[in-house]
Amino acid sequence: xxxxxxxxxxxxxxxxxxxxxxxxxxxxxxxxxxxxxxxxxxxxxxxxxxxxxxxxxxxxxxxxxxxxxxxxxxxxxxxxxxxxxxxxxxxxxxxxxxxxxxxxxxxxxxxxxxxxxxxxxxxxxxxxxxxxxxxxxxxxxxxxx
Amino acid sequence: xxxxxxxxxxxxxxxxxxxxxxxxxxxxxxxxxxxxxxxxxxxxxxxxxxxxxxxxxxxxxxxxxxxxxxxxxxxxxxxxxxxxxxxxxxxxxxxxxxxxxxxxxxxxxxxxxxxxxxxxxxxxxxxxxxxxxxxxxxxxxxxxx
Numbered sequence: 539x540x541x542x543x544x545x546x547x548x549x550x551x552x553x554x555x556x557x558x559x560x561x562x563x564x565x566x567x568x569x570x571x572x573x574x575x576x577x578x579x580x581x582x583x584x585x586x587x588x589x590x591x592x593x594x595x596x597x598x599x600x601x602x603x604x605x606x607x608x609x610x611x612x613x614x615x616x617x618x619x620x621x622x623x624x625x626x627x628x629x630x631x632x633x634x635x636x637x638x639x640x641x642x643x644x645x646x647x648x649x650x651x652x653x654x655x656x657x658x659x660x661x662x663x664x665x666x667x668x669x670x671x672x673x674x675x676x677x678x679x680x681x682x683x
Numbered sequence: 684x685x686x687x688x689x690x691x692x693x694x695x696x697x698x699x700x701x702x703x704x705x706x707x708x709x710x711x712x713x714x715x716x717x718x719x720x721x722x723x724x725x726x727x728x729x730x731x732x733x734x735x736x737x738x739x740x741x742x743x744x745x746x747x748x749x750x751x752x753x754x755x756x757x758x759x760x761x762x763x764x765x766x767x768x769x770x771x772x773x774x775x776x777x778x779x780x781x782x783x784x785x786x787x788x789x790x791x792x793x794x795x796x797x798x799x800x801x802x803x804x805x806x807x808x809x810x811x812x813x814x815x816x817x818x819x820x821x822x823x824x825x826x827x828x
Contacts, residue, residue: 585751586751587745587775588775596733604730605730622766625766625767629767650798
């Protein structure tokens, strides 16, 4: 199965967020070609600005595996992680992180230019289904203005 | 009530972590001179490397207030926040963050030298009960070696 396949599943999570009037970002955690955890942004529903898709998916993955680290897992997320989520991904020591659209406003790379916040063992892939991931964000914020 | 008073309460949380064989870091969130949330590091107990004292205390504070932001609150934490927690504090838009000991290994300032990860409205105070906060960490890691 391809990165595009799993990013489609992350997009489904993001669409669920959109339907619930949350900023539409979704994530899945994959290990051995199987989705082991999902998450979508729930900051409004939970009244918690830390309830990002990645945080929810990571905590679910730790719970599923009963393990504190994810050396064999890949996290797919529709939008570039923020500083907090990048820090959480560092702690998870996961094998790989893949995102779709960049986030020029809140992405870690804007705040930390030139610094990789991830664990040295974590590979990074960007731009997977970038247009679809970005379009969903754009549609959300168009509705808001 | 002084910063030292509230840092003592954060230290109590850290001591609880120590007793549970967790890296001894504790935090409290204070608003109008009252503690509205507490947290201590639970990464081992929860098998979750994101279960830091600050994350737990912040999420508890959002729940307590039913609010997504903490513009009138101060978070006291015994040790300098990591990148993830600094990012979470950014999202919380809290009034003030106070920590005791610096963390030359995992503190955000080592990873992001010269970059303030906090919200522009968040004031920062460091070094409150620094010796006590650092001594508890040192005692913990001495036990481990």
